[in-house]
Amino acid sequence: MDIQTILIQFITAFTGCLGFSIVFHVRKSQWAAASTGGVLSWAVYLAAAHASGDYAGAFAGACAAALYGEVMAHREHAPSTIFTVIASIPLVPGASLYRSADSMMNGSPDAGRQLGIYTLVFAACMSAGIVVTTLIFRAVSKKIRERKQKQ
Template identity: 30%
Template sequence: MDLFLDCLITFTACFAISIHFNVKGKLIFFSALGGALSYYTYVISSPANSVIIQNFFASIVASIYSESLARMLKVPAPTFLIISIIPLVPGSNLYRTMELCISSKLSKFASSAVETLGIAGAIALGILLVSSMFRFAYVIQKLNLHKKTNSEGNV
């Protein structure tokens, strides 16, 4: 129940952020749904017991969602991707890092900074992995199409 409420909260927040980025029409709903989905994945992958791995999984799910929806609706994938990763961005980690820095607890600051960077890297890596798969599929599809038109003789 708590998880459901949290997902609802992220959905609302992503809905509002979509307006901030000027997304229009039914796309707002889809991108906000992506936000809720990525947060849900983040929570249910908690057995992995590492914030970085959790973010990685959530980012993978968000990317798969965005890329497939982008192909279905024929709009650029970042429309959904940008909004979907909003619940994952390490805002609280950045805050803790900054707090540790100004209270000059340097060794804790260093480990916190590395964790924040790690999370950002995990999100980027998730996007990289999925998008390159989709790009690969796209190139193969295009090559096949090319072969077909060439064999039929009309270029």
């Protein structure tokens, strides 16, 4: 992949997330922050996918999205879902979910099945990344809070 393609992807990931911020009715003051998360998760995905494959990319990208979501939620005093959902949008396998259903219906069930499994594993890796990161983040921040209270 050349640098120009990557640059276009970063820009469109940002504007695409901005579009979804409007569609999902995110507060205007959070638009930029939420959309930046989308660029971040896509950058982490590209790096990890380049190093060790798409599924590792999905896991790492989702970890980045969830971590970003939790940190921003702390800063903005808002639910973490807002930032995590918007940040994971470039990763979410919507296109491959569609392509799999499309192949199933248009005479190439084998390709459809393969894409379907890819979509499923991809989404599972993303979910694992989000769940693991959220649990670790909350456990750690709880420990930190408890330590602060003791002092």
